[in-house]
Amino acid sequence: MPEKIMIEKKVLSENDILAQELRKKFQEHSVFVINLVSSPGSGKTSLLEKTIGQLNDKLNIALVAGDVQTENDANRLIKAGGKMVRPIVTGGSCHLDASMILKSIEQFDLAKIDLFVIENVGNLVCPSSYDLGEDMKIVLISTTEGDDKPLKYPGMFRRSSVMIVNKTDLLGFSDFELHTVKENAKKINGQLKVFELSCRTGDGLPKWFDWLVEQVAFKKSDNW
Ligand code: MG
């Protein structure tokens, strides 16, 4: 058993070295990088479709979409107007790692990118342990899930900077309580910034768009 633990530790530290390399490359070109994580079906791709639709004219956005088996999400993002979209098919792995991102950025000119979005594989467990060189992890949760998710997956909520609650149009149709999920999340991470929105109705999306544009500008500023 101790052997197994050591192997995992080694893999993680190799990932950390590559993540540092990635972070340096992104920093050189002042690219703002987010790592979007959630359970399957929370709406990561839907949120990114809306985000591309709204911000494509303002920002140069590159996206990599991780999927275990298909390129469906990447194809949806291209259809939504994404100009720089690459799929990463993990072939069974339930998370992305830094080596996959390093390989994917060979296909991009970072000097021409403002915002780099990583859509991680739908999974709230191990993606929390893999640094991808991002500026922020953003965790998405929807109102069709349990409002105790932050307590069940504390690692992910602790390492995230932002929590987005999606599908607010469905509030009231389940036992999910907005104030409960926020209380639970704050117990784990008092610094979490929270957005409440519905990709279906568009409610709350403008605040998310504005914040994202601000972050991109901030990364380019001398104050970063
Ligand atoms: Mg998706």
Ligand code: ZN
């Ligand atoms: Zn995994």
